[in-house]
Amino acid sequence: MFSQEELDKAISTVDIIGDLAVIKIPREWEERRFEIGEALLSSLKGVRGVFRQTTPADDEYKVRGLEWLAGERDTLTLYREHGCCFKVDISNVYFSPRLSFERLRIARLTKKGEVLVNMFAGVGTFSIVSVVKGLAEKVYSIDKNPAAFKFMMENVVLNRVSGKVFPILGDSKDVAPELEGVADRVLMPLPALALDYLPYAVSCLRDGGWIHVYLHQKGRRRDVVRSGVESLKKALKDRILSAGGRVVRSVGRETYQIVVDVELAPSHSPSLEISRGLRYD
Ligand SMILES: C[S@@+](CC[C@H](N)C(=O)[O-])C[C@H]1O[C@@H](n2cnc3c(N)ncnc32)[C@H](O)[C@@H]1O
Numbered sequence: 001m002f003s004q005e006e007l008d009k010a011i012s013t014v015d016i017i018g019d020l021a022v023i024k025i026p027r028e029w030e031e032r033r034f035e036i037g038e039a040l041l042s043s044l045k046g047v048r049g050v051f052r053q054t055t056p057a058d059d060e061y062k063v064r065g066l067e068w069l070a071g072e073r074d075t076l077t078l079y080r081e082h083g084c085c086f087k088v089d090i091s092n093v094y095f096s097p098r099l100s101f102e103r104l105r106i107a108r109l110t111k112k113g114e115v116l117v118n119m120f121a122g123v124g125t126f127s128i129v130s131v132v133k134g135l136a137e138k139v140y141s142i143d144k145n146p147a148a149f150k151f152m153m154e155n156v157v158l159n160r161v162s163g164k165v166f167p168i169l170g171d172s173k174d175v176a177p178e179l180e181g182v183a184d185r186v187l188m189p190l191p192a193l194a195l196d197y198l199p200y201a202v203s204c205l206r207d208g209g210w211i212h213v214y215l216h217q218k219g220r221r222r223d224v225v226r227s228g229v230e231s232l233k234k235a236l237k238d239r240i241l242s243a244g245g246r247v248v249r250s251v252g253r254e255t256y257q258i259v260v261d262v263e264l265a266p267s268h269s270p271s272l273e274i275s276r277g278l279r280y281d
Contacts, residue, residue: 124167128156
């Protein structure tokens, strides 16, 4: 049996996704992981399965490695936030409840009639919340993971946003030419590709507009937003009308996920920049 104090030491993080718990266990407690899973299962109401994260979410589809610890082994669940529900299988798609505030923040920035492009949409969370809680009229919602695309299609139906959120399966750099000049706002919730894919995001904008760029930034908490904004200003040069940001969460020692909201001026000729393979640096 574990006391609450021991359990607090043995579990470094807990994510509750629907009725599943995903935990991280410090190395020195790993041997007792199944007991820890059982103890957590009996202490959390409404949780039917406990899993341990074994690898970070850094493969192509950003899926974290999982090991079953206690309760049911089924990894399919229904997660609710902001009046929306999302069907996810935590074993084959990316999902993080830690971005919940950020999804609502983006939704609240949308203006009536806006068209959005979400370049890294996962199971459709940002896209669907932007329509349900925001004022977005249409969201082109791209992901290249076939499993995420399948859940996104289901989540569009579950949340009754058919005709507003359009799931697209593919690499957003290949899809971007078809969406050239359609968007008022582009979401880039994938730090690993954000800077490389920036020209494609710019190409999707109709007549200037907003790009929300998520980055991983090393440094002191009080400095990371400023340095992120600077790197975006450098990349986009005189196109920027305004730029600001916030720390989304800590993702490691002295490393933060930040978001930079960039407003771009109307004039650009994106197809030229992409066809010549130019980057804004
Ligand atoms: C960090 S997740 C973000 C998911 C979603 N925005 C959310 O918050 O739930 C990044 C997503 O981008 C997808 N992805 C990775 N590379 C991609 C690419 N080149 N084009 C489109 N999607 C990509 C992954 O499959 C993954 O679902």
